[in-house]
Amino acid sequence: MKKKVISIVAAALLALPMLAHAAPIKIGFINSITGKEAQIGENLTNGAAMAIEDLKAKGIQVELIKEDDGGDPKNALAAYEKLVTRDGVIGVVGPYTSGSANVVASRADQYQVPLLVPAAAKEDITMKGYKNVFRLNAPANVYSSVLMKAVASYKPKTIAYVYAATDFGVSTVKTAQENAAKMGLMEVANEKYQQGQPDYRPSLAKVKAANPDLIFLVSYDADAILLMRQAKEISLTPKAFLGAGAGYTTAQFAQQTEISNLVVSATQWTDDVNWPGAADFARRYNAKYAKEPSYHAACAYEAMRIMVETASKSNTAAKLRAGLKAGSWNGILGPVKFADYNGFTNQNNHPMLVQQIINGKYETVYPAQFSKQKLVYPYTR
Amino acid sequence: MFFLQSLLSGILTGGVYALAGIGMSLVFGVMNISNFAHGDLMMLGMYLAYFSFTLLHIDPYLSLLLIIPTAFLFGCIIEKVFIHRIINHPHQNQILLTIGLGLIMSNSALLCFTSDPKILTTSYSSSAVHIFGGISLSVPLIVSFLITCGITGILYVFLSKTTTGLALWATSQNREAAQLMGINVAKMSAIAFGLGTALAATAGALIAPTYYIHPMAGHTFLLKAFTICVLGGLGSVIGAGVGGVIIGVVESMSSTYLSSDWKDVVVFIIFLAVLLLRPQGLFGKKGEQ
Numbered sequence: 001m002k003k004k005v006i007s008i009v010a011a012a013l014l015a016l017p018m019l020a021h022a023a024p025i026k027i028g029f030i031n032s033i034t035g036k037e038a039q040i041g042e043n044l045t046n047g048a049a050m051a052i053e054d055l056k057a058k059g060i061q062v063e064l065i066k067e068d069d070g071g072d073p074k075n076a077l078a079a080y081e082k083l084v085t086r087d088g089v090i091g092v093v094g095p096y097t098s099g100s101a102n103v104v105a106s107r108a109d110q111y112q113v114p115l116l117v118p119a120a121a122k123e124d125i126t127m128k129g130y131k132n133v134f135r136l137n138a139p140a141n142v143y144s145s146v147l148m149k150a151v152a153s154y155k156p157k158t159i160a161y162v163y164a165a166t167d168f169g170v171s172t173v174k175t176a177q178e179n180a181a182k183m184g185l186m187e188v189a190n191e192k193y194q195q196g197q198p199d200y201r202p203s204l205a206k207v208k209a210a211n212p213d214l215i216f217l218v219s220y221d222a223d224a225i226l227l228m229r230q231a232k233e234i235s236l237t238p239k240a241f242l243g244a245g246a247g248y249t250t251a252q253f254a255q256q257t258e259i260s261n262l263v264v265s266a267t268q269w270t271d272d273v274n275w276p277g278a279a280d281f282a283r284r285y286n287a288k289y290a291k292e293p294s295y296h297a298a299c300a301y302e303a304m305r306i307m308v309e310t311a312s313k314s315n316t317a318a319k320l321r322a323g324l325k326a327g328s329w330n331g332i333l334g335p336v337k338f339a340d341y342n343g344f345t346n347q348n349n350h351p352m353l354v355q356q357i358i359n360g361k362y363e364t365v366y367p368a369q370f371s372k373q374k375l376v377y378p379y380t381r
Numbered sequence: 382m383f384f385l386q387s388l389l390s391g392i393l394t395g396g397v398y399a400l401a402g403i404g405m406s407l408v409f410g411v412m413n414i415s416n417f418a419h420g421d422l423m424m425l426g427m428y429l430a431y432f433s434f435t436l437l438h439i440d441p442y443l444s445l446l447l448i449i450p451t452a453f454l455f456g457c458i459i460e461k462v463f464i465h466r467i468i469n470h471p472h473q474n475q476i477l478l479t480i481g482l483g484l485i486m487s488n489s490a491l492l493c494f495t496s497d498p499k500i501l502t503t504s505y506s507s508s509a510v511h512i513f514g515g516i517s518l519s520v521p522l523i524v525s526f527l528i529t530c531g532i533t534g535i536l537y538v539f540l541s542k543t544t545t546g547l548a549l550w551a552t553s554q555n556r557e558a559a560q561l562m563g564i565n566v567a568k569m570s571a572i573a574f575g576l577g578t579a580l581a582a583t584a585g586a587l588i589a590p591t592y593y594i595h596p597m598a599g600h601t602f603l604l605k606a607f608t609i610c611v612l613g614g615l616g617s618v619i620g621a622g623v624g625g626v627i628i629g630v631v632e633s634m635s636s637t638y639l640s641s642d643w644k645d646v647v648v649f650i651i652f653l654a655v656l657l658l659r660p661q662g663l664f665g666k667k668g669e670q
Contacts, residue, residue, distance in 0.1 A: 036597070039496055039497050041496075191641060192640060192641065192642045193641040193642065196601050197641070198588060198592045199629075199632065201387075201519075201633075202387045202391075202641065203636055205387070205637070206383070206637065221498055222500065222593035222595065225593065226592065226593060228507075230519070232507040232509075234509065252497070252498075252500065256500065
């Protein structure tokens, strides 16, 4: 009898690792749930939540551990370290902001746990050769290059920059300057500002005096509305407003028709492109959250889907890394492949889109194969 | 043209800063407390203006008639429940209490109103009057400035002409002596905190049509209000008014002639210079404490 009990216990102990194996895989998600970028963070939260629901419907179970970095790189790093050391996740999606993502990326190789960045744009993140850092969205240089390509045929001559003094703002403008130099555009004003100030009029007045053909703007959420309001106040009228940053691609911005009309912006995603499931995602998102999905939501959805699907086939971080490196996907963000090119490592060569707000609605205007509308140029009030 | 444009727009923006500074200075003057919840009280004023506009369809400037008494009452309650308990405690306890109250307010706002910035769009939100030489001035800012001037004037008359005002003045000069003269200093503290809160909420409501409304929006203005108070002299109402306009103009000028990235640097260099050369502030009497 005693022997029988011992053998049952021994068999149970042997079976334990099998049980552990059957438990859902653990994935971390670092996002800006609070702080300055919380509004955009919410879009990422929603997108990721929809991905998890869709995966559950397909029978893929996952335990998602969410962390908030408040938009602060040191919190993001602490969150990543907690996720990999204490929670034992095998992969992490996030963080949202460039500042946070850049810092976390620098430690990913140390902990050997793959990081999939859904929407941060600073180039450096995938330029340092980190083996464990993957990025889904196009980096900052594409924001400016695609915007400038869209207006190149109209032969603008001068450009002014107005941008937030953040990692994303500075790196986007740096590459914009390189792209502008290639196009022979002359820089006539360069105004970097601190976010969240009530008065940008002095900077905008300087830009107005320089009379540029193009004004290249990088701003996060509400600052974009504030800047455009004050631009209207002082009757700043260039031939085109090019909004590279997140703030020019939100539904809230588009709704301010008095100031948003004809503003051109670069985006990672729109709902009218012919990528598989894009329109359906927009419809379902709208039904669930009662608002239009921003590109952040789409990026977070796709990043989460790719991460979990790949992780479900691999039970270790090393296998997950190999799976991400080798795999290719085709979903709401079009074809995805983490490739090494032009100094980037594990970077998805994502084609960005150019959209223009026409009467409160975003219309894709470039590249031609994705667009139904033609760009309205020059800008008029 | 640049000079005039940035001078005028600096003065107009400074007017709203001044109102925030005056409220904080008044509380410090009468109660000897640095109210670090001041920015969050401003934020509540912004939300009050926003909701009276969106839900009750009252113009943000008209809604002041509702906001001022509501905020005054709210301030009195906060003083009665929390602040008066620590009035004779060391400064660090007072600072911790007011910071704590501020955090509760901003995070409650985050829970109730979410982190989505709210935009108050009125028909005149981005309208401007164009005057000589191509200078344009924001209509909502001009209105805000005029209201600020009006409120400051009324406050000045109240403090210097009415019995309650003079009692407040006396309490701010010497709390113990005022008490010995038969002034109910506890009541004066409640009135001062109520007034401070009403001024903060008014400043919030005035800036709402030209700014965005966010649970953390108060933090931007708290630092400004505090700088203004110290610059003008803690406890000096006139000092805070002048300090606000100075900060507005300095920010605007440094954005024009240096870079908007540098404006905080310039503001704080001036701030440090004032602290070094005139520690009591420009109009201060209490700063030496």
